[in-house]
Amino acid sequence: MTANSQQIALLDALPETAVAVGVRAADWREAITASGDLLVASGATTDAYTAEMIDTVERLGPYIVLAPGLALAHSRPSPSVLRTGLSWAALAAPVPFGHEANDPVRLVIGLAAVDHDAHSGALAKLARMLADTDRMRALQDATSAAEVRRLISEYEGGLQ
């Protein structure tokens, strides 16, 4: 990995094919599968990675629900990760993941990483955006993938 790869913009990691709103999911497995399918659609992963993300929750519990209503679905770097990427699956109706403090989940962000470093710049930006409650409220209300990306683009633009 070159030094440049650590500077991946949030928007570059999240192409429009990786974003969906109004996603139907009956349970946490379907919700993670939706975020995995979006990673596959954008060319970041193969289907095997989706199964690995589900396996992570089965083994380690729903700790990926890191804030009220928000899950960061991910697994380890593996051969099923083709390139570093994010996905955004805003659910039509919230589903429980079994997390004591932060259930139910309305938004699943999928993360695929090729190694331990390449994605950290984009993820740090994501962390700061998730901490911005006004921006997140607008993002929760977004009704299209294009609107989600426009709001993220505005956020990133404001950082420069």
Add this chain to the structure above:
Amino acid sequence: MKLLAVCGMGIGTSIILKTNAEQALRNLGVDGEVEVADIGTARGAAVTADVVLTSAELAAELGEVDAEVVVVDNFVDVDEITGKLSAAVRARG
């Protein structure tokens, strides 16, 4: 002050936590460094840390360590992290 952010894999949730914990340290005016670890290596990494930040579930899995363990519910709530870190920093002297 040395902090350790712990998640299952050390690549996702813990980086979110690290980023917002660094902001919390700046809010508190505390000079500190935040590293990340996965739950498999966290016990070893915690030996040299003053404070370990993690979720309730992973804290239970981590077990007893010498560092102050701070359980964070909302990894993107800088106010929550700042408040809990403030108490841990005081406890650590």
